[in-house]
Amino acid sequence: MNTFTATASGRLDKILASQLDVSRNQVEKLVKEGLVSVNDQTITKSSFKIKEGDSVSYIFKEAEKRVVPPIDFDVEILYEDEYLLVVNKPSGLVVHPAPSVKEPTLVDWLIHKGISLSTISGEERYGIVHRIDKETTGALVVAKDNKVHEALSLQLQDKSMGRYYLALIDCPLKDDIVVDKPIGRNTKNRLKMDVVPEGRNAKTAFVKLLTSPHNVELIAAKLFTGRTHQIRVHLNTLGRHILGDDLYGFKSKRDKISRVNLHAYLLYLVHPVSGERMEFVAPLFDDMKMYISKNFDQGEVDEKIDPHTLGSRFNNL
Template sequence: MQEWYNFIKKGANIKKEIIATTNERVDKFLSKELNENRNQIEQLIKKGLVKVNSKPIKKGGVKLKQGDIIEITFPKTEEKESKKADFDIPILYEDEDLLIINKPPGVVVHPAPSYKEATLVDWLKQKGYSLSTIAGDERFGIVHRIDKETSGALVIAKNNKTHEFLSNQLKDKSMGRYYLMLLNEPLKEAKCVEAPIARNPKNRLKMAIVNGGKEAKTLFVPIQDNLTAAKLFTGRTHQIRVHLTKLGRYILGDTTYGKKEQKIPRVMLHARELYLTHPNGQKLSIIAPLFDDFKTLIQGIDDEKISSLSNIFATYDGMCDKQQTGA
């Protein structure tokens, strides 16, 4: 699908005819023919852009017969101008399928109507990276995201096959990240928080622990003083920050869920370690170095203690099977 997508970016309106060679569902057949996932095919069908024997179809479950003529229209779209990115991004790992970066604090991952500055996606385009297109124009290559003020490891998909492969790992929890943070008050011991999260009914800009919300589980482990690590078992918006409220804690610099702290430049949260399975089957565990603003605040802490968070959490394996939410 990358080939026709390149035409779309240039403002072309193209059609493609394919003759069915098997008797199967149209979405399944086109997924294989165009090397694209079925969700993308379904979007084309819903927009009336797929015809079988000159008749528009409305569902991907339509059964084909050998010899049927399938016509697909790829509509003209306007290419949005990328904003010039005057920042640089450290590369932690790269090959032909994926890119793992260390996102600096202050960089937004992808464009949004309310955000007018350059984003990570703009930087990727500016550098000429080949990126997946599954997530649409605004999110080229973006498999997952972290907040503007959060720093750390982030994986970028260079093609649609890799994007889908990594997305499936997010769903089955085989891909994830270990975080480091600085709290307003140290935890006395490791704690597991399991509490549902939803939009705060009193403030739509915040999330909260809400009965009937989406299930969420986080394990917090104290490292030294107020330096704390976290492992997410689910991936909800603001999950770490919301679950800390249940423990009576907040991340330094977090004015949304905590208090304003003098001389704290931003939310002191860093995605320290990313683990995943590469499409070639190789297990990857990538460590993202801390940025200077974070390092300045933990001077005197032994680097060995944060060299491998995966090893630290291995000692707490199974702890979240036992509910512990006290402070």
């Protein structure tokens, strides 16, 4: 049996689908078969309302259990102590397992490495405090025990932990801007998210950094909330798209730009045990780094993305 603690209130099927990264139909089957319980009480209605802090348990049938594929890759560790670690996630790596995920995930790699991990989010999400989309790269913190996990989750809520992202977009922004629009599942395409009236609140700040001769712009982004595809969806509302993001409208062949050029560059947090404010810079991966070096002046880039001053660019937003 797998168990996790609900971090929000709402319908059981909606929250469980989000937790497992599966469709509502799959969740409905689990519920109807009596394989889901809330606070140790079996629930048979998908519309059952759960509250923040409720304990949700579920069982996958044997046929649906996931077999972990061989781990044939490594992940760069930017920092590690006995309480947490920070990794630089590569593109193409899913963060945590789900029934629909066939390839090895970051959680699989962590377990393979024998790293002690928190269990507060259930065994699919061992240690995972916050996530990054499969194609997005960059800094991600992992908790090694439940107390550290809880402390870091609180920091996400009070904004004492956060990340600054770098992205390459297909058309320059008119100005630095904050987008504050609710995000939910796209009603016509389950793979996409969209700005919808009934969605969860979502807020992103965008700052212009440099424009290339080809009209591609390097921008920085700061998240005030953590919705799926948030940066990509909010850019789409501005008529802008990240290079490689053909899901949301970037027009290019995959053989030219193979993935979404979005990178969680700078992670800041307060160490849950020592109380020290810490910052971690995740180096860009070769594909994004090479594109930038070919299309921008490297000296100007280094100045604009200097970790000591990047955060100050958002002060007036």
